[in-house]
Amino acid sequence: MGLSTTAEANQTTPSYAQAPSATYTALVESGALQADDAQWRVVKRFLDKLHRQVRDYRLPAVQQASSRSAEPAETENEKPVPVMVPRGLYIHGHVGTGKSMLMDLFFSHVPLPHKRRVHFNKFMLEIHQRLQFVKQEQLRLYGRQRNITLDQSRDAISIVAEQLVQESHLLCFDEFQVTDIADAMIMRKLFGVFYSRGGVMVATSNTPPQELYKDGTNREYFLPFLQQLSRHTKVVNMDSVVDYRVLAQPLAQQTFFYPLTPETSDAVNELFDEVADDVVEPLRIPVMMGRWLTVLGTRDGVARVSFEELCMTEKGAADYKALSECFHTVVLEGVPQLEMKAHDQARRLILLIDELYEHRTRLICSAAVPPSQLFHFDEAPLANQAEALAASEQAKKHQLEESVKQRIPPASSWDAPVGAYNPAKMAGLQVQNLCSLQDLKIAFKRAVSRLAEMQSDKYLEQNKQLRQSRQQHLLRVLAN
Template sequence: MTRIQDTYADMVQAGDLHADPAQEAALPEFERIRVALQAPVKRGWFARKPEPIRGLYIWGGVGRGKSMLMDLFVSVVDAPKRRVHFHAFMQEIQAALHEARKADVEDAIAPVAKAVADEVRLLAFDEMQITDIADAMIVGRLFEKLFDAGVVVVTTSNRVPDDLYKNGLNRQIFLPFIDLLKQRMEVHELISPRDYRQDRLQGEQVYFTPADAAARKAIAAIWDDLTDGADQALVLVVKGRKVEIPRYHNGVARATFHDLCGRMLGPADYLALAEVTRLLILEDIPALGRSNFNEAKRFVTLIDALYEARVRLICSAADAPEMLYMEGEGVFEFERTASRLREMQAEGWGEA
């Protein structure tokens, strides 16, 4: 089996990747796990239980290539495996726990963890973040059982483990999970000066008006370039409610104005979105005013959340930011939103 370092070098030579010392420094950790997973498992009465394989928690800034490296790793591993967004995985776990509790089992986590471990030896998560207290309450025991069953976990994150679920409700209950991660996984920071996602947008138009067929075509091209055509819906659980993002891949989300502002969403929903999204494509922002005052208020709240979290924004709108809200209550207050929309269009915005 080809080493992951050789596969990476071949992609650089072919022009599919740029050689990056920070990425190359992370490759031995992936290769260590690949080799360990390929080793035959000795079976029999007198066979010693194999030493657990330490997983990998790779973290760093947005756009540094963490997800790309993990995808490359998963592609070369020959073992039962699954690559999934962490939030999507936790949604599945919560649903499975709900079903297990219906059977009145003493410990619902045990059969759920066993079902996962029976299917895979490797779980590869993209963007480990904890924003929901329901997840925070169960991840420690869930992962302890997965690790004990021999499941190897590789995950990316924008945060060092100690910052997971930072300032979350009842965080003290969550802290043993952080200790578990550091005990069972190597923590590797990907320190690269380059933000490849920003590089791909360099010189690109990011605010399209009017929101017509030409805008849709241009945005579709940007989306395909950023996601390589891969996407799926992402469901966030916020205070027990489900918030669906129609299209999502590796921290890039895509939705319409109606998806995010035409529904009864509030600040907590937009903050949760900003937690898991580093770039949002928002399409079909209409003219705002008396006829859609509530939607306009939600839009202001959304932009505030994105702005404070330094989320990059690409959008299509009926008019320029200063011309979007021309009549009705809230015109004066919208001036700040228009100013932020202008600032967010600047090349390099969101890097800080």
């Protein structure tokens, strides 16, 4: 494979008429990619076919948005004229096998004006933000409603879904995942409307569809979405175990330092002085929906933060997204080895790594152990500690309720305190029923894989190319 990013995969500029497999072959012949049989099968058999189907695709009219893969009309008066809606793809497999690279390659070949490629974490944050805006607008227009309205034109999720499909006829998601029932319920209705209007989805994931939100609370309410997913996407297994991120060429300059010793601190200080020139100062940057993130140590587009500051306080994906968008380099200090009892901190660190990676932000890190040992996850004590976890969840639920009272809108368990599961039901549950913790095991592997690539020469070169634009973005943010 060799590559796993949009920037690298696009080194050979594709023609829209050219099949993705032609560009893949050219990249292999140029040495930019390493030939991989599993990748070739996905490109040639599935992505080429979908490319032919979507390159001239037009969203059907509302009364026509039905086909073998669209929802039936809701009333007798809306019987649609059948229109062939392309069936999307759901590509799953092990970390680092090239799923994202292949999706990006496909995306770059599609000439549709209304298309979007987005990390799923970012997408769900935006959906929550848009839902909040619609609800506030309806409150302004109609006031508080004492009775439940069945008018779909006033249903917030339906409104956002209609906007979504008009903006993006083709949606490509990286790292598709479901971690709590709140997101699961939103997705069920959101994508029901998206598909019924003729939208096409391509997604990559480390998890096969049948394993999404497995053993999660009230999963039966999520099953209709899995049925939708099965109808509207072809499920493809990458069927490869080669992690190309781990095989990436390491940097000549070390950026991940361990263990936590005075010598490590000196090395981080020296590297920090090399990448930043100005005097250290604190900055406040906007997050979302009126929230702000304070970064105590910043210099010249570089943020210097502690693990305690970022991962042991109530931070989430929105905070890390804002941090990654404003700074081209993040110096993270004092990362401990994380065990199961610190699952909240582990989850936040994974989210942070995901956002830094997605934005090509450079990470300089000091930790207690090497990346491969950061997450010390053992299934054995999970059941024994379920009651302690339940108590922790109950405390977070109370804190979340207080936030809602203060009109601080929650997003999801991946962007807020972990409260996706009923604390009263958690006590005494066995390991396999702790869905959130099981999801973390997969996320651990992805994070370690990404940390390896983030130390590669290619990743650093991509980072250098965006530093000026990142600093300009920070200046605009501070000016507003």
